[in-house]
Amino acid sequence: MKSPMNSGAKDPVKVDLVVVGGGLAGCALVWEGIRRGHRVALVDKLRPSSSSRVAAGLVTPITGGRFALSWRFDEYYSAADSLYRFVQESTQRTIWSVAPALRIFTSAQQRADFEERWIGPESADYVGSLEVELLSASDLSGFAAPWGGFSMFPAARLSTEAYVDATRAFLGQRGLLYDALVDLQHVLVPTRQCMRIEGLDLQARWIALAQGLEARSNAWFGELPLHPARGDVLEVFAGSKQIEHVVHRDGWIVPWGPSRYLLGATYARDPQECLIESPVGLEARAELIGRWKGFFEEPQADVQWIEQRASVRPASYDRHPLIGSHPEHRNLVCLNGLGSKGSLMAPRLAQLLLDELEFRIPIEKVLRYDRRKV
Ligand SMILES: Cc1cc2nc3c(=O)[nH]c(=O)nc-3n(C[C@H](O)[C@H](O)[C@H](O)COP(=O)(O)OP(=O)(O)OC[C@H]3O[C@@H](n4cnc5c(N)ncnc54)[C@H](O)[C@@H]3O)c2cc1C
Numbered sequence: 001m002k003s004p005m006n007s008g009a010k011d012p013v014k015v016d017l018v019v020v021g022g023g024l025a026g027c028a029l030v031w032e033g034i035r036r037g038h039r040v041a042l043v044d045k046l047r048p049s050s051s052s053r054v055a056a057g058l059v060t061p062i063t064g065g066r067f068a069l070s071w072r073f074d075e076y077y078s079a080a081d082s083l084y085r086f087v088q089e090s091t092q093r094t095i096w097s098v099a100p101a102l103r104i105f106t107s108a109q110q111r112a113d114f115e116e117r118w119i120g121p122e123s124a125d126y127v128g129s130l131e132v133e134l135l136s137a138s139d140l141s142g143f144a145a146p147w148g149g150f151s152m153f154p155a156a157r158l159s160t161e162a163y164v165d166a167t168r169a170f171l172g173q174r175g176l177l178y179d180a181l182v183d184l185q186h187v188l189v190p191t192r193q194c195m196r197i198e199g200l201d202l203q204a205r206w207i208a209l210a211q212g213l214e215a216r217s218n219a220w221f222g223e224l225p226l227h228p229a230r231g232d233v234l235e236v237f238a239g240s241k242q243i244e245h246v247v248h249r250d251g252w253i254v255p256w257g258p259s260r261y262l263l264g265a266t267y268a269r270d271p272q273e274c275l276i277e278s279p280v281g282l283e284a285r286a287e288l289i290g291r292w293k294g295f296f297e298e299p300q301a302d303v304q305w306i307e308q309r310a311s312v313r314p315a316s317y318d319r320h321p322l323i324g325s326h327p328e329h330r331n332l333v334c335l336n337g338l339g340s341k342g343s344l345m346a347p348r349l350a351q352l353l354l355d356e357l358e359f360r361i362p363i364e365k366v367l368r369y370d371r372r373k374v
Helices: 024-035 073-091 108-118 121-125 160-173 212-217 279-295 342-359
Strands: 013-020 040-043 096-098 101-104 131-135 149-153 156-158 188-190 195-197 202-209 229-238 252-257 260-264 303-313 322-325 332-336
Touching: 013 024, 013 195, 024 040, 024 073, 024 160, 024 332, 024 342, 040 160, 040 202, 073 096, 073 156, 073 160, 073 342, 108 121, 108 131, 156 342, 202 342, 212 332, 229 279, 260 279, 279 303, 322 342, 332 342
Parallel strands: 013 040, 013 202, 202 332
Antiparallel strands: 096 156, 101 149, 131 149, 188 195, 195 202, 229 260, 229 303, 252 260, 322 332
16 A cells, blocks of 8 residues: 655656545446556545445335336446446455345335336336336235335345455555545646646546545535435344345345344435434434334344444435536546445446546536536
C-alpha cells in the first residue's frame, strides 16, 4: 500500500484511470477498467461505517408495495453478474451468490395485486429473463404467511465487505492502492493532456470520483442533488431457525452464518449521522425487532440481538444515479447517487462511464448528475 503523501518521489506514477472512493461505485469502475486492459489506481480512505460496508448487498428484482420490476433490471443485472464473476475469478474470492429470493404477502390484497401484475395477462408485457413462482402458505411454513408469497429468480447477494476488501488487496499487492483521504478541492489538477493528484504523485488520463456522500466536500461537480437516507440493520442469533433463502416481507432477513441472520433495513430520510445510541438508532432498533417478530408464526425464545449497524445511503433526489463527465474537463467523471441499489447498478454505470471516457459515447440525460439543469 502506498503512503498517503509520497511527495518525495520525482516521477509521478502514471496510470490510465485513478478512481477516488473505494465503495461499490469505485470498485465497479476499478474492475471495469481492469477488464478493459487499463492500468487503474484506487485512492480510498477506508471507513468502517461507509454505506458499502454496512450494506447487505441484495439484488432484488421485484420490490416495493406495487411489485414493480427494478428499473432496467435485465440490463443492470446482466452487467452486475458478469462483472462480479470476473472479480471472483481475478481475486479467487467468493463474493457473489445467485439464488432465488422469497417474498411473503402481508394481505389478500397484496396477493391479488401481485397475481394481476405477474401472473395475469399484464405479465405478458414483460419479456425479460425473470422467473416468478407463486408460493402457498404451506410452502412457507414457519413464517407468518397466511396469504402465501412468491419466489423470484435471478436474485443475488454481493458480499459487499469482502468485495471492497478484495479490491483493495488486489490493488495493494500491485502498488496501486492509496489509503488516504485526499482534499480534491486542492490536490486535483487538470491539465490539457492528463489529470494529476498532487501529494500522491499520481498522473492519469482519466479520473473518476466515486465518493458517496463525501462528494459534498468538493465542488468539482457542483452540488450533487443527494438526498441522504440513513439505514440500520441488526445482526440476529436465532438457534432454532433454519432459513436458507433471503426472505422479504416489510423488511428482509439474510442468512449470515450458522444460526445468524442479518435483518434490515430501515430507511430514514435526512438523518446524516450513524450513532446507534441516538433517538434515530433506538427507533430503528425497535422497528427492526418488530419486523423480525412479524415474520414468524410463533415467538421464539432463543433470539438474541447481536449487533446493530448503521450508515447513510448516498441516494439522489429522484432515486436515479448521478453520473457523467465534468463540463470543462471531459476526462473527469463522477459516479454517485446509488441509493439502495449500489450492488445492482454500479457495474453497468461503470461501463457507461468508461464508454464515455474511451469512446466519447454520451451519457443519457436520465442518468446525468446535472439532468435538472440540462
Ligand atoms: C443499511 C443499509 C443497507 C443497504 N442494503 C443494500 C442492499 O441490500 N443492496 C444494495 O445494493 N445496496 C444497499 N445499500 C446501499 C449501498 O450501500 C449503496 O448504494 C452503496 O454502498 C453506495 O456506494 P458508494 O461507493 O457510492 O459510496 P460509499 O460506500 O460511501 O463509498 C465511498 C468511499 O469513498 C471514500 N472517499 C470519499 N471521498 C474520498 C476522498 N476525498 N479521498 C479518499 N477516499 C474518499 C470513502 O471513504 C468511502 O470508502 C444499503 C445501504 C445501507 C445504509
